[in-house]
Amino acid sequence: MSPDLRSRVAAELERTRARTALLTESVDEGDLIRQHSPLMSPLVWDLAHVGNQEELWLVRDVGGREAVRSDIDELYDAFKHARSDRPGLPLLNPAEARQYVSTVRDKVLDLLDSVPLEGRRLVADGFAFGMIVQHEQQHDETMLATHQLRTGNPVLTAPAPPPSIVPGLVGREVRVPGGPFTMGTDTDPWALDNERPSHQVHVPAFAIDAAPVTNGQYLEFIAHGGYEAPQWWSDEGWAHRLEAGLEAPMHWRRDGDGWAYTRFGRTTPIVADEPVVHVCFHEAQAYARWAGKRLPTEAEWEKAARFDPRSGRSLRYPWGDDEWTPERANLGQRHLAPAPVGAYPRGISPLGVHQLIGDVWEWVDTDFHGYPGFAAFPYREYSEVFFGPKFKMLRGGSFGTDAAACRSTFRNWDYPIRRQIFSGFRCARDLTPDETG
Numbered sequence: 001m002s003p004d005l006r007s008r009v010a011a012e013l014e015r016t017r018a019r020t021a022l023l024t025e026s027v028d029e030g031d032l033i034r035q036h037s038p039l040m041s042p043l044v045w046d047l048a049h050v051g052n053q054e055e056l057w058l059v060r061d062v063g064g065r066e067a068v069r070s071d072i073d074e075l076y077d078a079f080k081h082a083r084s085d086r087p088g089l090p091l092l093n094p095a096e097a098r099q100y101v102s103t104v105r106d107k108v109l110d111l112l113d114s115v116p117l118e119g120r121r122l123v124a125d126g127f128a129f130g131m132i133v134q135h136e137q138q139h140d141e142t143m144l145a146t147h148q149l150r151t152g153n154p155v156l157t158a159p160a161p162p163p164s165i166v167p168g169l170v171g172r173e174v175r176v177p178g179g180p181f182t183m184g185t186d187t188d189p190w191a192l193d194n195e196r197p198s199h200q201v202h203v204p205a206f207a208i209d210a211a212p213v214t215n216g217q218y219l220e221f222i223a224h225g226g227y228e229a230p231q232w233w234s235d236e237g238w239a240h241r242l243e244a245g246l247e248a249p250m251h252w253r254r255d256g257d258g259w260a261y262t263r264f265g266r267t268t269p270i271v272a273d274e275p276v277v278h279v280c281f282h283e284a285q286a287y288a289r290w291a292g293k294r295l296p297t298e299a300e301w302e303k304a305a306r307f308d309p310r311s312g313r314s315l316r317y318p319w320g321d322d323e324w325t326p327e328r329a330n331l332g333q334r335h336l337a338p339a340p341v342g343a344y345p346r347g348i349s350p351l352g353v354h355q356l357i358g359d360v361w362e363w364v365d366t367d368f369h370g371y372p373g374f375a376a377f378p379y380r381e382y383s384e385v386f387f388g389p390k391f392k393m394l395r396g397g398s399f400g401t402d403a404a405a406c407r408s409t410f411r412n413w414d415y416p417i418r419r420q421i422f423s424g425f426r427c428a429r430d431l432t433p434d435e436t437g
Contacts, residue, residue, distance in 0.1 A: 171209075
């Protein structure tokens with residue numbers, strides 16, 4: 001590994017750990033060990049878990065070093081214990097967890113200076129280090145979602161996102177030409193197994209919303225009885241709506257004649273031009289049907305995000321192949337809210353679609369599956385064990401997602417009933433014969 005790559009890895013490890021520290025040091029010990037929702041682990045479990053994964057893959061496998069705490073491996077194995085059961089485990093206390101992750105990190109930085117990173121695939125281009133950075137950043141987003149679920153005084157602060165500077169996006173569509181494009185990647189060195197291999201996909205022409213669906217648009221769905229009309233919902237979605245008593249996005253509540261939203265302990269009126277967030281797949285699908293549209297497929301979403309009609313090439317990001325900068329997308333927990341639509345014109349795709357990266361994860365109407373030629377790497381439990389119709393895909397990242405774990409090929413998935421994640425959506429539709437003629 002070149003000195004430049006070693007420096008980049010070290011910087012990414014340090015930057016990521018600073019985010020983890022902020023999320024775990026901003027609350028007291030009681031909040032760290034408390035389970036704020038049965039959907040989430042105690043924050044102290046997440047903290048020790050990221051250290052355990054770092055120890056397993058970097059200290060023991062890549063470095064060939066002696067184990068730090070092999071006795072806790074089972075406690076922090078996400079497949080051994082459901083989230084709802086983790087508070088009852090003999091977990092490391094906050095002080096022990098902090099000491100553990102610090103010890104592991106010291107060993108990782110020591111081996112980073114000397115370990116040869118050529119040869120086997122796990123270490124080529126620093127993949128194992130990139131995998132661990134992305135894993136910790138994913139847990140940082142999970143911990144941010146836990147913060148959203150906690151009660152009590154606000155503890156997190158951040159500047160407001162930038163205002164909209166592109167008017168007229170709400171309700172605007174972009175037509176995506178039919179034809180093949182390259183989906184997935186073979187070249188991104190830190191891409192994970194479910195993003196690979198790249199392959200050609202033919203996508204018929206379609207229209208997609210130029211921006212995510214906003215709170216204002218979603219309020220119209222509520223006002224027009226969208227939650228009371230089963231014709232907009234799938235059978236599965238309607239059954240869930242009734243069972244869960246859904247009547248608005250998670251964290252919304254009625255406020256006089258309107259609605260308010262509680263975000264990280266602060267309640268404010270709904271912002272009309274902000275992308276709607278904390279909706280499940282079923283809500284997104286019902287809205288799309290009510291609007292006379294549908295959710296895009298995963299291939300449609302990725303084509304809208306990556307395809308450059310001038311070159312015929314798929315880009316790494318909507319704005320091109322260059323790395324993320326703060327002017328291009330709302331990532332990295334720099335702002336603790338989605339930005340209004342039209343706030344990031346520098347992140348627009350070649351086809352003219354806005355805010356495909358950052359702000360809110362976008363539900364797409366595709367089950368989680370491997371691409372043709374998929375091979376699990378470096379372990380089946382990252383992706384393959386989740387393949388099947390139980391999970392729906394989300395694309396594009398959110399304001400809580402870090403740039404290290406977000407690119408136009410990155411694939412996220414969850415149960416279609418989940419709402420605690422920072423999830424929104426945009427709509428698509430088939431073109432009419434007149435539009436395609």
